[in-house]
Amino acid sequence: MDQKIINTFAIQHEPMEVFNLTEQDERAYLEQILQKLEWALHHADQAAKQFTKAFRQNEEYLYDQRSGMDDADRVSAGQSFKRMASEGESTVAAKRRMRKLLESPYFGRIDFTPTTETFVGAKREGRSEPLPIYIGVHSFADGMKGTYLIYDWRAPVSSMFYDFELGDAWYETAGGIVKGVIGLRRQYRIRRGKMEYMIENDINIQDDVLQKELSQSSDDKMKNIVATIQRDQNVIIRNESSPVLIIQGVAGSGKTSIAIHRIAFLLYRFRDTMSSGDILIISPNKVFADYISNVLPELGEAQIPELGMEEFANDLLDHKFKFHTFLEQVFSIIHYPPDSYREDEGFMERVRFKSSAELVGQLNRYLVHLENHLFVAHDLVVGRTRVPAAFIQEQFKSLHRVPLLSRLPMVIKEVELHVKSSVKRKLSGAEKSHLYKSLSGAMGNVNLLELYSKFYDWLGRKDLFRMDHNVLEYTDVFPLIYCKIRLVGMQPYQHVKHLVVDEMQDYTPVQYAVLARLFHCKKTILGDASQAVNPHSASTAEEIHQVFPQADIVKLFRSYRSTYEITRFTQGIIANPDLVAVERHGPEPEVKGFQRSIDEEEEIKQLVTRFRSLRDEASRVVGSSGHQSLAIICKTPQQAKAMSKLLHGPGVFLLTEESTSFRAGVVITTVPLAKGLEFDEVLVPFVSADQYQTDLDKRLLYIACTRALHYLTVTFTKERSRFLALTGIPI
Numbered sequence: 001m002d003q004k005i006i007n008t009f010a011i012q013h014e015p016m017e018v019f020n021l022t023e024q025d026e027r028a029y030l031e032q033i034l035q036k037l038e039w040a041l042h043h044a045d046q047a048a049k050q051f052t053k054a055f056r057q058n059e060e061y062l063y064d065q066r067s068g069m070d071d072a073d074r075v076s077a078g079q080s081f082k083r084m085a086s087e088g089e090s091t092v093a094a095k096r097r098m099r100k101l102l103e104s105p106y107f108g109r110i111d112f113t114p115t116t117e118t119f120v121g122a123k124r125e126g127r128s129e130p131l132p133i134y135i136g137v138h139s140f141a142d143g144m145k146g147t148y149l150i151y152d153w154r155a156p157v158s159s160m161f162y163d164f165e166l167g168d169a170w171y172e173t174a175g176g177i178v179k180g181v182i183g184l185r186r187q188y189r190i191r192r193g194k195m196e197y198m199i200e201n202d203i204n205i206q207d208d209v210l211q212k213e214l215s216q217s218s219d220d221k222m223k224n225i226v227a228t229i230q231r232d233q234n235v236i237i238r239n240e241s242s243p244v245l246i247i248q249g250v251a252g253s254g255k256t257s258i259a260i261h262r263i264a265f266l267l268y269r270f271r272d273t274m275s276s277g278d279i280l281i282i283s284p285n286k287v288f289a290d291y292i293s294n295v296l297p298e299l300g301e302a303q304i305p306e307l308g309m310e311e312f313a314n315d316l317l318d319h320k321f322k323f324h325t326f327l328e329q330v331f332s333i334i335h336y337p338p339d340s341y342r343e344d345e346g347f348m349e350r351v352r353f354k355s356s357a358e359l360v361g362q363l364n365r366y367l368v369h370l371e372n373h374l375f376v377a378h379d380l381v382v383g384r385t386r387v388p389a390a391f392i393q394e395q396f397k398s399l400h401r402v403p404l405l406s407r408l409p410m411v412i413k414e415v416e417l418h419v420k421s422s423v424k425r426k427l428s429g430a431e432k433s434h435l436y437k438s439l440s441g442a443m444g445n446v447n448l449l450e451l452y453s454k455f456y457d458w459l460g461r462k463d464l465f466r467m468d469h470n471v472l473e474y475t476d477v478f479p480l481i482y483c484k485i486r487l488v489g490m491q492p493y494q495h496v497k498h499l500v501v502d503e504m505q506d507y508t509p510v511q512y513a514v515l516a517r518l519f520h521c522k523k524t525i526l527g528d529a530s531q532a533v534n535p536h537s538a539s540t541a542e543e544i545h546q547v548f549p550q551a552d553i554v555k556l557f558r559s560y561r562s563t564y565e566i567t568r569f570t571q572g573i574i575a576n577p578d579l580v581a582v583e584r585h586g587p588e589p590e591v592k593g594f595q596r597s598i599d600e601e602e603e604i605k606q607l608v609t610r611f612r613s614l615r616d617e618a619s620r621v622v623g624s625s626g627h628q629s630l631a632i633i634c635k636t637p638q639q640a641k642a643m644s645k646l647l648h649g650p651g652v653f654l655l656t657e658e659s660t661s662f663r664a665g666v667v668i669t670t671v672p673l674a675k676g677l678e679f680d681e682v683l684v685p686f687v688s689a690d691q692y693q694t695d696l697d698k699r700l701l702y703i704a705c706t707r708a709l710h711y712l713t714v715t716f717t718k719e720r721s722r723f724l725a726l727t728g729i730p731i
Contacts, residue, residue, distance in 0.1 A: 019111070019132045023198050026188070033105050033140075033149060034193055040143060041098045048091045097138040097300055104190045106136035106150050107227040108161045111184035112169065130183055135161050137226055138300050153226045154268040161185070162234035187227070214560060214584050217628045218680045218709055220664040221294035225257050236554055237262045240269060244551035246504070247526040248541040250579050251570070251706035252561025255526040256676060259500055260292060262524060264299040266498060276302035278497040282309055282515075284506070285327075286660040288676045309507070313477045316490065316514075321449070321480070323472035326506070327657050330533050330672050331636060333696065350464050354475035355536035357509040357546065363479060366455045367486050370404060374451075377442050380415070382431050385422045387415055392439070403489035405448065412439050452476075452483045478511045485517050492518050501525045503675060505532040505539040512547040523548070530574050531703050533672050535696050558582065561678055565589065566705070566712050572726040574702045589705070589712035591724055597717045601646055604632070604685055607713060608647055608666055611681060627680035627711075628664040633671055633704040635691060643668050643685065671700045674707050682708035685715050692721035 020026045111130040133151055135158045140150040151158050160169045160182060170179040187209045189196040199209060210228045229237065236258050239245060245262075249255040263279055276296070281304060283289045289306045296303055307315075310325055329351070336348055353359060377392035395414045399407045415435060416427060427435070446454075456465040466473060472480065484490065499519045501507070504527030515523075525544060532539040541553045557578045559567055563586035571579065594600040611630045632647075634640040637656065644654040647666065655662070655669035667679065684704045692701050701723055705712055714724065 019130075026186075026198055027195055030105065030190065030193075030195055033134075034102060036142060036149065037098055037102050037105065037140065040140070041095060041102070043143070044091060044095045044098065048095065051091060093300075098140070100298070100300070101136060101138055101140055101150065102193060104136070104193075105140070106134040107188055107190070108135040109133065109184070109186040109188075110135075110161050110169075110182050112157070112160060112180050112182055114178055114180040132184075133157060133161075137224070137298070152268065153229075154265045159234065159238060162229050163231055189227070210560070210582070211584055214582065214709075217626060218664065218678055219628065220291075220662055222257060222260075222292045224295050224298045225254065225261065226299070229261070230558070232556070232558075233258050233261075237265050239552075240266070242522070242552040244523045244525065244548040246541045246544055246548070246551050246553045247524065247556065248504075248553065249526070249528060249556030250559050250576055251528055251531060251703070252559040252567075252678075253528075253556035254560055255528070255556065256292060256502055257295070258556075259502070259524050259526050260295045261299070263304065263498065263500065264296055264301050267301050274497050276304045278495065279304045279500065280493070280496045280498075280519075281306045281500040281502065282312060284308070284503045284675060285657070285673060287655055287662050287673060288502075290660060291662040291677055309511070310477075313481060316481050316484070316518075317477075321472055321477075322470060323477050324474045325657065326474050326534075327672055329474040331670075333533075333535070334636060334700070346463050346466070350466065350473065351475050351534070352536045353461075353464055354479060354510070355508040355534060357543070359479060360482070360509050360513050362459060363455065363482060363510070366458055367404075367483070369458060370451065370487070371400075374404060374446075375407075375443055378438075380435070380438050382419045382427070382435055383423060385419050387418060391415075391418065392442070403485075403487055405443075405451075405487045406489050408439060408443055412436055415439065448484055448488060449480070451487060452480050455479075455483075475508075478508065478514055481514050482510050482517075485514065490518060492520055494520075497521050499523045503527050503531075504541075504544060505529050506534050506537050508534070508537050509543070509547060512544060516547055523551075525551075530576065530699065531675060531706075532699065533675075533696070533703070535699075562706060562708055562712075563587075563710060566708050569712065570702055570705045573698060573705065573723050586710050589708075589714065591714045591716075591720070593720055594715070594717050600685065600715050600717045603715060604643070604683065605647065607683055608632075608652075611666065612651065629667060629679040630665075630681040630683065631667045631669065631674060631677070631679035631707055632683045632685060633669060633674050633707060634685060635671060635697070635700060637670055639686060640668050640670050671704050675703055677707060678709055679707055680709050681711040681713075683713045683715070686717070687714050687721050687724060688716040689719040689721050691716075692723055697721070698723050 020029050109132060111132050113130045134149065135153055136150040137153060138150070139148065139152040139155065141148050153161075156171050156173050157178075160171050163169070164182055166182050166185060168179070169182045170177050172178075184200070186198060186200045188198050189209070189212065197212070210230075213228050225233075233254060236245070236247065239262070247255050247258065267274060267276060267279075281289070283292070283306050285308060289308075293303060310323075313323070332347065333351065375393070375396050377389040377396065379389050380387040380392065392411065392415060395411050396407060399410055402410065412435060416432065419427060419431075419435070453465050453467075456462050465476070467476070496519055498521055499515070501515065501523065504525045506527070525548075527539075529539040529541075541555070545551050545553060555578075557576070558580045560582050562570070562581075563584050564581050565586055565588045567579070567581040569589045592600075592603060594603065608630065611627070615626055615628065617626070632640075632643055634643060640654060640656075644652065647668065651665040653663055653665055653667050655667055655673050657673070659673075662677065682705065684701065687701060692698065701721070705714070716724070
């Protein structure tokens with residue numbers, strides 16, 4: 001598509017006084033569009049075949065002529081092949097877009113009558129005819145007439161569909177503001193080329209369609225939301241200016257989906273200067289990365305690189321250190337205090353301190369201390385030449401822009417040059433060796449890990465560093481990386497033009513300090529303070545803003561995921577007075593108590609059997625949208641493994657820290673791994689008084705329950721957790 005035409009609106013789009021007035025007209029028009037798409041796809045196939053044939057012919061020709069080619073010919077041939085490969089990739093991408101459009105060509109329409117156009121402050125009268133604008137996942141033009149039949153949802157003109165109801169409207173182009181009036185709004189659901197419904201001219205059109213979409217069952221991958229983007233979400237998605245955008249949203253507010261659609265918009269808007277490979281997502285785990293992996297390809301963009309925070313840390317430390325994972329730390333906190341409490345009574349104190357902003361401040365002061373005291377020069381004699389300590393110290397200080405542990409080779413070189421100029425000859429091997437050993441001694445022969453561990457000696461809190469069997473605690477990983485950046489130096493990730501950080505609430509100030517130093521690009525950071533599984537992490541937008549003072553903060557309070565009844569239930573666990581629940585109704589959550597654990601387990605078996613039966617029955621009904629996923633969300637890995645053994649069978653999947661993919665069905669997992677995911681039905685077992693009693697337990701229960709779309713069941717044995725009493729559900 002010609003980006004300039006789309007950005008300045010469809011001057012080539014033919015206005016019509018009467019255009020598809022009735023639903024019958026719309027269905028007939030859909031058939032016309034599908035025929036044009038089929039025709040375009042056929043011609044694209046033919047072009048691809050011709051291209052492939054020409055490419056092979058060129059290969060054969062060049063192979064036959066290779067002996068007579070000089071360097072200039074080879075360079076020219078290489079450039080020709082690159083151009084052909086690029087054209088081939090474009091053809092394949094166009095075919096992929098057309099196949100996607102054949103499934104669902106468009107989802108919305110507005111009829112827009114321009115009244116005035118403003119170009120750099122100068123007004124001119126616009127056209128008065130209504131212009132029908134059909135909006136889909138991709139743009140599509142009539143190849144014969146050169147007119148646009150469908151507009152990409154990211155095009156400037158399409159923004160009016162999300163931002164305005166009937167009446168006055170406007171959109172922004174590179175040339176200025178285009179004003180006008182929307183006289184008609186329609187929304188469609190088209191699947192497999194068939195129109196399932198059409199909604200027209202209702203001021204609540206978005207709410208009606210949203211209700212229909214939210215009532216659908218979950219899938220094994222996150223879905224795109226282009227048909228139901230809300231006005232406040234659209235503002236975030238189309239934000240081009242914020243250097244750092246922090247999105248803090250309640251559970252089910254669509255944070256992650258908004259962030260991914262924002263990336264798709266930026267790739268569209270800046271396609272000349274940014275590609276998918278220029279963006280990086282830091283995601284909580286591989287399962288979540290797999291769950292969101294379908295959205296960008298659905299929107300016509302290539303998948304973007306993704307890194308877990310632990311992979312990122314391993315890369316930064318050159319895989320030289322073993323360390324516990326974040327989830328191991330989380331489950332240690334959940335189990336705290338352990339049975340062997342006396343063996344590790346300082347664990348929570350170490351987590352608290354290293355998760356605080358105080359740590360970063362103290363590390364900075366320690367690094368200043370090292371700058372002033374680590375290198376202690378002495379007079380040096382090389383042969384008959386005396387090098388004063390003051391000269392050596394001055395050389396060291398002059399390199400203040402070079403990381404501390406990277407200065408020594410430079411100082412050695414300067415001292416060697418000084419001696420050579422004095423004795424008017426080259427230094428012998430023995431003299432060089434003596435010089436090196438002497439100056440290395442001035443540095444103390446220390447390494448990175450040793451300097452980091454000495455930080456706690458300097459602090460007077462030697463007890464805050466513990467390393468068992470050469471394995472670092474997770475809370476030491478990013479402080480160590482921060483020290484490496486400052487003491488050894490690391491090149492920033494210059495190739496990354498936009499960084500996305502999900503689950504922001506679980507990262508600490510020192511982790512954000514590392515990200516700030518290594519990524520100088522724009523950033524989108526998102527999360528929910530109520531879903532932190534590290535009780536001492538930098539959980540709020542305001543705390544993260546202290547690291548990125550240039551950031552803009554957006555807060556989302558409207559929750560779309562769960563039914564009104566489930567949301568009301570979860571509000572009893574952790575209340576947020578600002579939360580607004582979508583009025584989509586369903587059955588009340590069930591809380592079931594038992595006197596024996598064996599009875600609780602039997603009830604869980606029956607719930608799973610009932611889910612499977614209903615799912616199998618729905619699968620036999622054409623067009624049915626029966627529930628596809630049931631999650632059993634446990635507090636600990638031990639509970640999840642025991643549940644997996646209890647329910648072992650086809651269609652039952654255990655998600656662990658080692659899992660790399662997400663599948664629908666009966667999913668057994670733990671709360672930290674369920675974050676970011678959603679399921680048709682959720683069962684939270686073993687919510688007894690002895691299992692859920694701390695503030696962290698309350699947060700874990702909240703996270704587990706907010707994963708449910710349609711049905712929620714909570715079970716316990718003997719005495720229920722006190723947090724269930726707050727929900728108002730009778731037992």
